[in-house]
Amino acid sequence: MNEAQTKRPMRWLAAALIAAMAAVWPWTHATAATGMTQVTQFRTTAEIGGMTFEGRAFVLKPGQEAHLMAVKETDEGASLTAEGLTFNPITIDKPESIQLSVLTKTHWQVQTGKITALGERELKWVAPDRPGNYEIELTQTHTQGFENLSMSLQSKLPATTNERAIARYTMLVMQQFDRDGNGLIGGFPIGVYPNEDGENVKPYIAARREKYHPPKWFICVTPEVSNQKISPHFRLGQFVTEWESNRPDTYIALDMRLLERLEEIVVELNKAGHKVETLKIFRGYMSPNLVQRFRRRGGEFTDFTRQMYGDGAAFIVDADNDGKMDDLNKDDKIDKADAEYVEQICTRLERASGKYGGVGVYSGRTDPTTPETPWVEVDMRGNRERW
Ligand SMILES: [Ca+2]
Ligand SMILES: [Ca+2]
Secondary structure, X not given: OOHHHHHHHHHHHHHHHXXXXXXXXXXXXXXXXXXXXXXXXXXXXXXXXXXXXXXXXXXXXXXXXXXXXXXXXXOOOOEEEEEOOOOOOOOOOOOOEEEEEEEEEEEEEOOOOEEEEOOOOEEEEEOOOOOEEEEEEEEEEEEEEEOOOOHHHHHHOOOEEEEEEEXXXXXXXXXXXXXXXXXXXXXXXXXXXXOOOOOOOOHHHHOOHHHHOOOOEEEEEOHHHHOOEEEOOEEHHHHEOOOOOOOOOEEEOOOHHHHHHHHHHHHHHHHOOOOOOOOEEEEOEOOHHHHHHHHHOOOOOOOOOHHHHOOEEEEEOOOOOOOOOOOOOOOOOOOHHHHXXXXXXXXXXXXXXXXXXXXXXXXOOOOOXXXXXXXXXXXXXXXXXXX
């Protein structure tokens, strides 16, 4: 191949590239011209402490790692095709199109905590040491240039940098509770947990005192984060039993095993044909102080109710949203049998997972603080219990 023969196809290639770039520019320019940030929709899951969650809000301990898997729903081509061009057969054999590789370098940025790319679409975020609720925005920066081309061509086509907001998350970095302290967390009155080491505790407590240590980690729930989904079917605020009337925030303990079990119950109900989006929890976490408040209203609790430990919840299944338990066993009656239907699901889930807990079924109001409909109590105490 002589020099003249080489130059001619290179000019064509340059023209092809410019045509190809013209096809790409509008996308880049539209972003710059409007000053708008182009947001790519991602499906996101996070693996925290060995469990995978989908959503936008994640619960972590200070310094804990969250693995964020970002899955692109739109496929942005990594190659360009300039069609309808004819090239000198000396370099290319009568092609109808030419494939150009686009080199993309990706950088991730985040305002709080540390972000590390583990792979093209997997990131590790390390929570800061300071507890609190952080709104973070993951920003992806692409630097694009062409590779597989001669240097002379690349110099005419500068690399482009394109910054886009990719995803926003709420990271709930928990706060530690000191049982020997003044019963406050973040100034919030949690109260005093019963002494599981006491000599007069019932034998079933004495047999497993370690399960009755007060929870160490609390999530600060504010109206801003209350509506955030922390798992596919549950929002953070669903685990708040009652807000202190004079405070803009509250603190809850939430055991991820409870969240997992409630998710499983929703999935099982749906598998059985009940179109259930979530469970109607009327008692989620209850601090010792809140238990006292409910007792003053006639509420009945055992001294070591699991709801104080963040792994228990009382709820109804109410897909038709009439405030009453649904007729789950389809016998045209709403009674204890419908609560037992949930208990049977729990029993199957316990056997399948090896993760056991307590289930209580009630046919209706048991005290002035419970609803006038059959209801269920579920906890993840670690051993099988029924009442
Ligand atoms: Ca109902
Ligand atoms: Ca029924």
